Every structure is written in structure tokens, then in C-alpha cells.
Amino acid sequence: MKIEEEIKQTTFKNAYQKVVVNLIYTSGWLQGRQQEFFKPFRITSSQFNILRILRGQHPNKISGVEIKSRMLDKNSDIPRLLDRLIKKNLISKSPCPKDKRAADIIITEEGLHVLSQIDSQLDESQKTLIKLSKDEALQLSELLDKFRG
Amino acid sequence: MKIEEEIKQTTFKNAYQKVVVNLIYTSGWLQGRQQEFFKPFRITSSQFNILRILRGQHPNKISGVEIKSRMLDKNSDIPRLLDRLIKKNLISKSPCPKDKRAADIIITEEGLHVLSQIDSQLDESQKTLIKLSKDEALQLSELLDKFRG
DNA sequence: AATTAATATATGTTTAAACATATATTTCAG
């Protein structure tokens, strides 16, 4: 379904207006599906983002700012996102000895376990969701990089 | 800046993973800039979305569901979004005579005025923001349509 | 070394999303 049909708008002012609308619409569409996907695992996509970052560093501990710099959403409220993950025992936090301001964050075994369960389904889910060939996916990614300049 | 640098991740599992991440990141990037853009006008981008829809129908009145069907974010909480716009005198609402469940929504003169002020800057702002040629913008839009299948 | 600036995190508050449920009205089946 073309974007024109999705939002019942027959014309756009120009190509830029159209691509802006389409990008936001498509991202919302995707995030809706992601939310559905994550629901059985009792986490949100921001929480998944943090877990994935921490697994990438495992078994090293990293700080909140380090997490923030790797987040998809750069405005994330890290302290409270971490609180929620700690409450679920998916990560743990300890004071950093080298810098008393900072915290050492690490993913727990339980966190790794949840991620491994997610992994086994995520790939398949994404490939069936996204109606692009591998080459088209790469091309789209390049255009998005260029979009941001 | 490539997506790999933006989120400090050197590799992706596959092209689909990469494009998903890039799409969400880019959309967040864009929405951040839009938010900045709209701030002086004292509206949010969802509110702008509604105003633009209403202007498209002006001087006809349309219902809440009609607005919803045209929204970028299909999960929008229409009643409360409308409340906020009414409070700012940008739209007005009256009971629909033909269907007593529904409401007739219309944009006010003040709403039209705000939109016209926005228009005069939005085009220019988008064209300088988006680092794509017209053709690339159209190509990106097509790939996004295809992405959703 | 004392002062200032910068950094890492935490917290309070306002605002909006998310989710479920409720109410009124209309439509449709039989």
C-alpha cells in the first residue's frame, strides 16, 4: 500500500514533504510491530536496545553515558530505563571504582537468557516482515544515511 | 555519518537488522528536528498533523475517526489531542447533526493563520535539512512503501 | 591549591502515550 493510500492523501507538496511523511509513517508502522513482537518477553524496544548494547560489551561493564551514546534514541532517560531493567533482574549496577560519579552496568545471566530467546525469533520475524530483497535493504539503509547528511 | 558511527556498532547481523535500526534511528533524528522546528509555534508534530488534515478539508467539517484514518500515527489519542487544540483555539468542535455519536471538527481562522506561518518556513527548512536530491527522495519513498509490503 | 567548568547520574514535575473500559448512538440480523 502506498503512503498516499495509508493516510488518504492524494498529493504532496513536493518530494521532500512526501519522504518525510513516509519515513515517519513507516517508522511508526515498524515500531508498532516491534512492540507486538516484544510484548511476550515483557520488555519494550528501548529496553531491548539497552540489553543488546550490554550484551555486545559482555562481560565488560559500561557506564550510563556509554550506553546512551550507543542508543537509537539519544534522548532516552537512561537512569529510569536502567531502574526498570534492574527491577526485572535483567541487568545489574554497581558503583564504578575509577569514577565515583559513574555506574558500572552489566547484563545478568537472566538478561542474556531473555536475549537468546528473543534472537531465535527476531531474525525470522524481521525477514518475513520486511518486504525487501537484501540488496534493496542495503540500498534503503544507504539512502537513510544520506538523508541525514 | 553512517549508522554504524551514529550508534557505535561496527557490524550488523544482516541487512534487515541494519535497515531496521537505521530506519528507527533516522526517524528519531527527523522527529527531533521537527520538534525543534515546531517549538516556537507552540504545537507538537501530532497537533500539526491534525491541523494540516483539517485544512485539507476546510471549510468542511470532519469527524474524529476521519481524522484518525488520515493520521500518521494511527494510535493517536484523538479526543485528547483535539482537546488541546480546542484549548488553544486552533480548532473547534460541534455535535454532528447527522450522527449524534460523532463530532464535527473544523479548523479555526487562528488555526489557519498558524499553519500559514508554519508553511512559509517548513518547505525551506525541510529542503535544507534533507541531504537528498529530489530523485533520491522519491526513490527513498518508494523503498519505504515496498518495505511495508 | 582554590575556583571554575564539565561530567555522570538522579530526581521532581509536567505532559503525553498506552491500555483498558465505559457510554451513547447507529446499523444490521432475524
Place this chain on the structure above:
DNA sequence: CTGAAATATATGTTTAAACATATATTAATT
């Protein structure tokens, strides 16, 4: 023409974003 289903909106509640500000610590300046 009556009751069930569908529709349009409203509202209550929980949860998370957004924004500003505070605190503690480290780094930089003079």
C-alpha cells in the same frame, strides 16, 4: 421492530517522555 453487533467518542489509570534542576565527582584553569 427488537436485540446484538458495530461505531464514535470519552474517560480513568498506568506507564513512559520531556524538561528542568540538583548533587556529587572529576578535570581544567589560573
